Amino acid sequence: MNLYQEFLIIAGIICGLAGCASTSDEIATSTKAASVKSPEVSTSQNLSSSSSIYFNYDESDLSVNASSEIRQIARSLKANSSAKVKVEGHCDERGTREYNLALGERRANSVKDLLVLNGIKSSRIKTVSFGEEKPIASGSNEAAWSKNRRAVIKVY
Amino acid sequence: MNIDVIKLIILFPIIFLSTSLLGQLRIEVTEGINDPVRIAISPIGWNLKRPSSLYIHDVISSDLASFGEFDSISTNDMLSLPQKENEVAYRDWSLLKVDYLIIGEASKTEEARSLEVNYSILDVVRKRVIHRARVQGSEEDLESLAHNMSDRIYKEINGIPGIFSTKIAYINRERDSEGDYYLRFCDINGKNDQIVLTSKEPIMSPDWSHDGNNIAYVSFEDGTSRIYIQDLISGKRKGLKLENGINSSPTWSPKGSHLIAVLSKAGNPDIYKYDLNKDRWIQMTNHFAIDTEPDWSPKGDKFLFTSNRSGSPQIYEKNISKNTVRRKTFLGDYNARARYTSDGRSFVFVHRKDGDFHIAVQNIKTGRVRVLTNTELDESPTISPNGNLILYATKNGTKDILSGITIDGSTKFSLPTISGEVRDPSWSPLFK
Numbered sequence: 001m002n003l004y005q006e007f008l009i010i011a012g013i014i015c016g017l018a019g020c021a022s023t024s025d026e027i028a029t030s031t032k033a034a035s036v037k038s039p040e041v042s043t044s045q046n047l048s049s050s051s052s053i054y055f056n057y058d059e060s061d062l063s064v065n066a067s068s069e070i071r072q073i074a075r076s077l078k079a080n081s082s083a084k085v086k087v088e089g090h091c092d093e094r095g096t097r098e099y100n101l102a103l104g105e106r107r108a109n110s111v112k113d114l115l116v117l118n119g120i121k122s123s124r125i126k127t128v129s130f131g132e133e134k135p136i137a138s139g140s141n142e143a144a145w146s147k148n149r150r151a152v153i154k155v156y
Numbered sequence: 157m158n159i160d161v162i163k164l165i166i167l168f169p170i171i172f173l174s175t176s177l178l179g180q181l182r183i184e185v186t187e188g189i190n191d192p193v194r195i196a197i198s199p200i201g202w203n204l205k206r207p208s209s210l211y212i213h214d215v216i217s218s219d220l221a222s223f224g225e226f227d228s229i230s231t232n233d234m235l236s237l238p239q240k241e242n243e244v245a246y247r248d249w250s251l252l253k254v255d256y257l258i259i260g261e262a263s264k265t266e267e268a269r270s271l272e273v274n275y276s277i278l279d280v281v282r283k284r285v286i287h288r289a290r291v292q293g294s295e296e297d298l299e300s301l302a303h304n305m306s307d308r309i310y311k312e313i314n315g316i317p318g319i320f321s322t323k324i325a326y327i328n329r330e331r332d333s334e335g336d337y338y339l340r341f342c343d344i345n346g347k348n349d350q351i352v353l354t355s356k357e358p359i360m361s362p363d364w365s366h367d368g369n370n371i372a373y374v375s376f377e378d379g380t381s382r383i384y385i386q387d388l389i390s391g392k393r394k395g396l397k398l399e400n401g402i403n404s405s406p407t408w409s410p411k412g413s414h415l416i417a418v419l420s421k422a423g424n425p426d427i428y429k430y431d432l433n434k435d436r437w438i439q440m441t442n443h444f445a446i447d448t449e450p451d452w453s454p455k456g457d458k459f460l461f462t463s464n465r466s467g468s469p470q471i472y473e474k475n476i477s478k479n480t481v482r483r484k485t486f487l488g489d490y491n492a493r494a495r496y497t498s499d500g501r502s503f504v505f506v507h508r509k510d511g512d513f514h515i516a517v518q519n520i521k522t523g524r525v526r527v528l529t530n531t532e533l534d535e536s537p538t539i540s541p542n543g544n545l546i547l548y549a550t551k552n553g554t555k556d557i558l559s560g561i562t563i564d565g566s567t568k569f570s571l572p573t574i575s576g577e578v579r580d581p582s583w584s585p586l587f588k
Binding site: 033034035036037038039040041058093094095096097098099101102103105106127128129130131133134135138139140 | 356380535
C-alpha cells in the first residue's frame with residue numbers, strides 16, 4: 001500500500017489507543033473529572049544564605065543556641081539594608097496536619113519576633129508555614145523528627 | 157529513518173500511557189466480624205441482544221463483601237441459578253446456610269432507551285420474598301447500575317444507605333521526598349481513579365461539597381497555603397481571597413454557599429467563614445490561641461473546632477446563633493481534627509494516648525469516648541455518609557497508607573496502594 005494509506009492506518013491506531021488512554025476503564029464512568037495542573041511559580045530571587053534552627057516537640061520556644069544564631073543573622077541584616085528574609089516554619093509528622101500548620105507558623109513567628117526585637121524592620125521579614133508537608137528527613141523516629149522540627153531562615 | 161521505525165516510535169509511548177491508569181487503592185479486610193451475613197447473588201438474567209460488558213452479580217457480590225459485613229457465596233457453589241421467583245428452591249440455599257438470596261433479570265425498558273433490572277430479595281430462613289424493586293440505568297454504565305443495586309440491597313437488609321456508589325478523594329505522591337503531588341479520587345472499591353490536580357507543591361485537606369460536585373482543598377502552589385474550590389466535571393477552579401498567613405482547613409457548609417476555614421491574618425489562627433457569592437471572609441472565633449480544623453454541623457447551626465486555648469489541643473463546639481463556645485473533650489492532652497457523623501450526634505477525631513495518635517469517636521450528648529484504633533500515627537479521619545465506616549490516614553512501616561474501621565470497631569480494613577504514598581482522605585457524599 002502507498003505511504004498515504006499507511007499514514008491513515010497509523011493515525012487510526014493512534015486515535016484508537018488515545019481513546020483508550022483517555023478513559024480510565026473500559027466502561028464509561030458517570031463522573032468524568034477534568035484534571036488540572038497547577039501553574040509553577042518561578043522563584044526569581046537570589047538566595048544568599050539559608051540556616052535552620054530546631055525546636056522541641058510541640059514547642060515553638062527558641063533555644064539558647066537558636067537565639068544566638070538569630071541574633072547573628074540580625075547583625076548581618078543590619079549591615080545589608082537591601083537584604084530580605086523569609087522564615088519557613090516546619091513540624092515533624094506527628095499530630096494532625098492542620099494543627100501542625102499552626103504550630104509551624106508559631107515557630108516562624110518566634111524567629112521573626114526575635115529578629116524584630118534585634119532591630120530588623122517587620123516589613124523585611126516574611127513568614128510562611130509548611131506544617132509537616134515538607135520534611136527534610138524521612139522516618140518515623142526521633143532522629144528524623146528532630147531534623148524536621150525546624151525553622152528555615154532564608155536571606156535574599 | 158524509514159517508515160517502520162517512525163511507526164514504532166509513535167506507537168511505543170501510547171501503549172505505555174495506558175498502564176498508568178491502574179487503580180490506586182483496593183480494600184482488604186484485616187479483621188472481620190465472626191458471623192457476617194451470608195448472601196447469594198444469583199447471576200442476573202440478561203435478556204438483551206448485545207452481550208453484557210460485565211457480570212452485575214459479580215459487582216454486587218464484591219461490593220457487599222467489601223467491609224466484612226457480608227459473606228458472598230461464589231456462583232461455583234450454587235446448586236441452582238434462579239432468575240425468577242418461581243425458579244427458587246429454598247432448600248438449595250438453606251443447604252448453603254445462605255441468609256438472603258438476590259435474583260433478577262435485566263431487560264430493555266419499554267421505550268428501549270435504557271436498561272432495567274427487576275430484582276427480588278428473598279429471606280431464605282423465613283422462605284419468603286422481602287423486597288421487590290426495579291432499577292434503571294444505561295447499558296454503557298453497568299458498573300454504576302450494579303453499585304446502585306448494591307446500595308439498595310444493603311439498605312433493605314441493614315436499614316441504612318449503602319455507600320457503594322460513593323468515592324474517596326485523597327492526596328498521593330509517588331515517593332515521600334520527590335515527585336509531583338496529586339489530588340485524586342476513585343470509587344470506593346478503588347476503581348476509576350482520576351486526577352483532580354497535579355502540583356509541584358504540597359496539597360492538603362480535600363473536602364467534598366455536600367452535593368458531590370466540588371472539592372475544596374489547600375494548595376501551596378502560590379508559595380504559601382491557599383484555599384481553592386474546584387468543579388470536578390469542568391475542572392474550573394477558584395482561589396478564595398488570599399489573606400496574610402495561613403489560609404487552610406476548608407470544609408463546606410451544608411447548602412454549599414459558604415466554606416468554613418482558618419485564617420491567621422489577625423495574628424493567630426482563628427475560624428472564619430467564606431461567603432462564596434460575596435467573596436468575603438467573616439470571622440467566627442476570636443481568641444489568641446490556635447483555633448483550627450473546623451467542621452460544620454449537618455444542620456449548619458454549629459461547628460466543631462480544635463483549639464489549644466486551655467493549654468493543649470482540645471475539641472470545642474460553637475453554636476453560631478447563640479455565639480457560645482463549649483469545650484467537648486476532656487480525656488488526655490491532645491484531641492483534634494473532629495468530624496461530625498451525618499446524624500450530628502457524634503464526632504470522630506484524633507486522640508493522643510501515651511504518645512500514640514489514635515482515631516476515637518465521642519457521643520456529643522453523653523460525652524462517652526471510644527478509642528477505635530490501635531495503629532499509632534493516625535490522622536485525618538473521614539466518615540462514610542451512612543455513618544458506618546471510618547477511613548483514616550496512618551503509616552505502615554515507612555509508607556503512608558489509608559486504613560479503615562467500622563464505627564462500632566468490629567471490622568478493620570486497609571487500602572494498600574499499588575504505588576506511592578496516600579494520605580488526607582475525604583469521603584464523598586451519597587450521590588443522588
